Amino acid sequence: MKILIIEDERKLARFIKQGLEQHGHVADLTHSGSEGLNHIAGGLYDLVLLDLMLPGQTGFEVLQNLRSFGLTVPVMILSALSDPDKVVQGLDLGAVDYLRKPFDFNELLARIRVLQRRTTTGDDVVLRVADLEMRLIKHEVSKSKTTLELTNREFALLELLMRKAGQLVTKNEIAEKVWSVDFDMGSNVIEVHIYQLRKKLDAIGTTGLIETLISRGYRLKTP
Template sequence: MKILVIEDERKLARFIKQGLEQHGHVADLTHSGSEGLDYVAGGLYDLVLLDLMLPGQTGFDVLQNLRAFGLNVPVVIISALSDPEKVVQGLDLGAVDYLRKPFDFNELLARIRVLQRRATLSDDVVLRVADLEMRLVSHTVLKNNRTVELTNREFALLELFMRRAGQLVTKNEIAEKVWAADYDMGSNVIEVHIYQLRKKLDAVGIPGLVETIIGRGYRLKVG
């Protein structure tokens, strides 16, 4: 899963991010409510972990604004506020779960697995380009019923390309939507991941699907 952590306690935020990535997730961090909303609006997140006591917009404000803007990403609240009224308020505003601080990290992972199972049991969302099929909920990519094994970053890259099939996708857009705060403008990490993605697509018989538009970005071929 690609997960956004909105937590102003930076040491805790880094701990959560590290733990999530050790268990196969992609995690981005932000430390304020308003910035978190920008990330959700511009990113492709499967889940948001949300603190309530944030500078500027509170977590409750974030929940209200997410729904007002039609952003339906699942949200799990992680908060030191243990008053039952706060729990009820958060759930009524659209959060799918509420975890009280301090928490056991294994419990957080278990709750994430529950959400993954629920999503898998619901109708999958499918993107199709040429012979390629991407199932967003079950997080699988198929070519003629043959599974294409991708890392989480490669999956996020391909999802962006498939959603924008036939359109130019700039390097800046990729950095914002797939890497967010983790991207180092001086690195070649995007080029390396696209190279690896192309190799895997080539291996299942789809050579040249991701085109380089020199000096501008990339495009997924259609037709």
């Protein structure tokens, strides 16, 4: 999953980001409500982890603005506020879960897995293109019985290409969905990740799967 953390306690925010990335997620980090809203508007996230006591805009104001802007990204509140009225207020404003600080990180991971499963009809989401199989919740890509070892960004990049197999995926779309709203479009980071992904696919015998459409973007070939 691509997750945005909106948390002004910087040490805690870095801890959450590091833990999420160690468990296969792509995580971005902001420290204010206004900055978080800008990221949500352009970043196409699967989940937002939202503190309530934020500078500038509170978490409640962020939730209100998300609703008024028509943004439907799931939001899980992480807050030290335990007043039942505050919990109810957050959920009424559209949050899907409320986890009180301090929390056990394994509980956070478990709740994230529950949210993933809510959007599926089975125990996992499986994408298949050609001879590749991707299991999203297990964070696993395989060909026959060979598992492909990918970084979090490579996994997110391949997931996007597999979801849109046979279709053009532009560099702008990759930047928004795999990186973040403030991605430097002048860098060659996307090209480097495509190159590394191709090498890993070639190594397991899946060659020529990613097609470059010059000056347009990339496309995953379908049988």
